[in-house]
Amino acid sequence: MEIEIATIGGYEEVGRQMTAVRAGDDVVVFDMGLNLSKVLIHDDVQTERMHSLDLIDMGAIPDDRVMSDLEGDVKAIVPTHGHLDHIGAISKLAHRYDAPIVASPFTLELVKEEIQDESKFSVQNDLVEMDAGETMSIGDRNELEFVNVTHSIIDAINPVLHTPEGAIVYGLDKRMDHTPVIGDPIDMKRFREIGREDNGVLCYIEDCTNANKKGRTPSESVARSHLRDVMGSLEDYDGGIVATTFSSHIARVTSLVEFAEEIGREPVLLGRSMEKYSGTAERIGAVEFPDDLGMYGHRQSVDRAFERIMNEGKENFLPVVTGHQGEPRAMLTRMGRGETPYQIDDGDKVIFSARVIPEPTNEGQRYQSEKLLGMQGARIYDDVHVSGHLRSEGHYEMLDALQPQHVIPAHQDMAGFSGYVDLASSEGYKLGRDLHVTSNGNTIQLV
Numbered sequence: 001m002e003i004e005i006a007t008i009g010g011y012e013e014v015g016r017q018m019t020a021v022r023a024g025d026d027v028v029v030f031d032m033g034l035n036l037s038k039v040l041i042h043d044d045v046q047t048e049r050m051h052s053l054d055l056i057d058m059g060a061i062p063d064d065r066v067m068s069d070l071e072g073d074v075k076a077i078v079p080t081h082g083h084l085d086h087i088g089a090i091s092k093l094a095h096r097y098d099a100p101i102v103a104s105p106f107t108l109e110l111v112k113e114e115i116q117d118e119s120k121f122s123v124q125n126d127l128v129e130m131d132a133g134e135t136m137s138i139g140d141r142n143e144l145e146f147v148n149v150t151h152s153i154i155d156a157i158n159p160v161l162h163t164p165e166g167a168i169v170y171g172l173d174k175r176m177d178h179t180p181v182i183g184d185p186i187d188m189k190r191f192r193e194i195g196r197e198d199n200g201v202l203c204y205i206e207d208c209t210n211a212n213k214k215g216r217t218p219s220e221s222v223a224r225s226h227l228r229d230v231m232g233s234l235e236d237y238d239g240g241i242v243a244t245t246f247s248s249h250i251a252r253v254t255s256l257v258e259f260a261e262e263i264g265r266e267p268v269l270l271g272r273s274m275e276k277y278s279g280t281a282e283r284i285g286a287v288e289f290p291d292d293l294g295m296y297g298h299r300q301s302v303d304r305a306f307e308r309i310m311n312e313g314k315e316n317f318l319p320v321v322t323g324h325q326g327e328p329r330a331m332l333t334r335m336g337r338g339e340t341p342y343q344i345d346d347g348d349k350v351i352f353s354a355r356v357i358p359e360p361t362n363e364g365q366r367y368q369s370e371k372l373l374g375m376q377g378a379r380i381y382d383d384v385h386v387s388g389h390l391r392s393e394g395h396y397e398m399l400d401a402l403q404p405q406h407v408i409p410a411h412q413d414m415a416g417f418s419g420y421v422d423l424a425s426s427e428g429y430k431l432g433r434d435l436h437v438t439s440n441g442n443t444i445q446l447v
Contacts, residue, residue: 001141001164003202003447006070007438009033009062010172010411014209014359015085017172017411018062018093020070023163026139027072029097030159030170030205031079034088035060037361048117052092061089064096066441074099075138077125080172081156082110082277083248091118100126102136104146106155109280132157132187147194148187150177150220152388153248154286160194165447166202167194169402172411173207175217175387176394181224181251182287188401195402203446204404207411209389212419216393223386224255227353228262230384235263240314240348242378244324244332245385247273250281252353253320257289260318268305271322271331272297302331306341314348324354326365333365336372346377353384392423399427406446408436 001024010017015035021028038060039047047055055061067074074097079087087107091114094101101111108129115123130136132148132155141164146157151174161168169191178185195201210217234241245252253269260267269278275297281287296302309317319342323332332350334340350373356366370380390398399407407424409417417437429435436444 001447002445003163003165003168004070005168005203005205005408005444005446006066007408007410007440007442007444008064008066009440010085011438011440011442012413014357014411014416016060016062016089017086018064018089019170019205019410020067020074021161021168021170022070022072023142023161023165023168024139025072026142027070027074028138028144028161029074029077029099031086031172032062032077032089032093033083033085036084036088037359048091048119051120055089055092061092063441064093066443069443076136076144077101078144078159079103079107079111080159080170081151081153082107083153083173086172087111087114091115091123092121094125095121095123097125100128102128102130102144104131104155104157105129105284106153106281106286109284110277113276113280132184147190148184149174150180150183150186151175152246152252154183154250154281163202164199166199166405167197169194169201169204169404171204171206171398173209173389175390176397177219179219179221181220181255188397191398191401201402201404203406203408204398204402205408205410206395206398206420207389208409208417208420209411210387210391211395211409211412211423212416213391214393215391217389217391218386220251220386223252223353223384227252227255227384228259230351230381231259231263234349237349238315239345240342241265241318241351242332242335242349243318243320243351243353244322245320245353246324247271247277247322249354250277250287253278254287254289256318256320256353257293261290265318266316267293267318267320268309269293269295269320270302270305274320274322303341310341310343314342323369324352325357325362326367326369328365333369333372336369336376338376344373344376344378348378349381350378351381351384355383355385355387392419395420395423396427399424406434406436408438408444
């Protein structure tokens, strides 16, 4: 059976992930993502109203025209988790393929919302829910399996396509968390079993976001402890405290809500994406928030919440807001510009429970946001966070568990691949033979 891999998007940057695997006549597409930074540099872009070709030309979504070179039929579209760099192009591209979208429960709910918001294309693909640990047939000879992994969003999986020639493991995105705050630990036992099966692992496609960093990525429980320490140190502060984090990071939002109550403050979730992700997680039963927790996404309802906070006293509340990357229209950025009823005073605390995504647009926007907040007197508590991606020792453990015949680095640019290439080379892989550094739009013939 011929095995071919098309590296469509996410092999020259962090974002717009898309990979297709052809096994004989069957094709499975992993991820259809958005490069958000390509959108943010344009003012007032509304992607839901734009044509896919315009977004491709902007570099915002994958150029999937290389799919026409693959001889086979797409049997499934499989997003690994609910971050926009993995699902943000589904509403623009999925309708081109007569194939179901197969995803874990929380991811599938977020995909549904993306499809509902789309106003340019009608996406009629079947939506199939599949949990970690389950499998489904792909054609007559292949099988798709979901393996549970831990990441900075709940319900993340690594899909595995089992073929007669060996398994294709699509390893985006994860960290090796054995004590997660929400959900089950990463299923390393299953990865080791897959590595020891008769045909083993033919190819491992790996997220290289933190491959240049030594050591291992700490557990989310470490970030939770750090956050509790920071917030506990502010218990006696009688001014304003504001926190921001990734809206999709449900475990972190849960910790913020809990610790706000521990220090005697009422948590309030503010911002459209904050309401979207937390509301969706609560609706499907993935998390249980206090019954009286306020979630407000629309501009008018957010401003009314800010007015209430100011009227009743900032010392009684913890607003958890969007804007950790300094996004121009997010709540925290608007607060920094003085565009909300919330007044930041000298000494007020702003907790960034997130790191800057290492990309020039984000770095510039975050810098500007912090400067604006500082000009109003805010004190910044930065980097109360752990990453959702493996560092070098985690990559070593995955290679040791899977023992793949071929390795393809992904989810970075060429400079970002260097640490992973060094690691894989030290483990006996060789560039051009079984270690394939590639770029967007290429195909790799394995068998």
